[in-house]
Amino acid sequence: MNCKYLKVRSKNYKKFFYCSLNKCEVDANCCYCCKSKEYKEQKQLKRTPLKKTTTKKSKMAKACEISATTKRIVWERDNHRCIFCGIAVSISCACCHFIPRSQGGLGIEQNIFTACPDCHREQDNGMNSKKYDAIAEKYLKSIYKGCWTKDKLIFRKRRKIKWLMLNG
Numbered sequence: 001m002n003c004k005y006l007k008v009r010s011k012n013y014k015k016f017f018y019c020s021l022n023k024c025e026v027d028a029n030c031c032y033c034c035k036s037k038e039y040k041e042q043k044q045l046k047r048t049p050l051k052k053t054t055t056k057k058s059k060m061a062k063a064c065e066i067s068a069t070t071k072r073i074v075w076e077r078d079n080h081r082c083i084f085c086g087i088a089v090s091i092s093c094a095c096c097h098f099i100p101r102s103q104g105g106l107g108i109e110q111n112i113f114t115a116c117p118d119c120h121r122e123q124d125n126g127m128n129s130k131k132y133d134a135i136a137e138k139y140l141k142s143i144y145k146g147c148w149t150k151d152k153l154i155f156r157k158r159r160k161i162k163w164l165m166l167n168g
């Protein structure tokens with residue numbers, strides 16, 4: 001801690017210590033043994049509670065998100081197993097998009113399947129991703145017979161308007 005009277009000044013581009021109580025130039029060591037020395041009071045920091053930052057999600061981000069109920073339904077539908085290798089997996093593995101989120105893939109049951117971490121990695125960006133995609137597509141088509149199309153799995157901003165125009 002420093003004495004509240006000790007100041008740093010400069011003269012001819014040279015810094016020196018100055019005592020504002022005695023109004024003279026002092027040596028820093030001399031100030032330490034001064035009898036009229038008073039310490040600066042520490043300011044109390046105001047602690048403000050942290051504000052929770054709420055970020056608004058876009059409509060697309062919300063549509064592509066997989067809800068907990070969707071995960072549960074998909075996991076039950078896939079018999080708690082990876083659709084590729086057949087090993088038993090936890091509910092957290094029911095999160096694989098057939099149409100990726102980056103391409104507007106919705107977080108709906110028809111676009112989600114269960115896969116173990118290794119198969120999911122291979123399906124997303126492995127050397128055999130086309131093979132895995134074909135298996136996943138065949139699997140999803142077999143479950144949702146006749147009503148499963150890739151077009152219904154992609155987020156479209158004006159899907160309702162297009163549907164009304166087509167079905168009049």
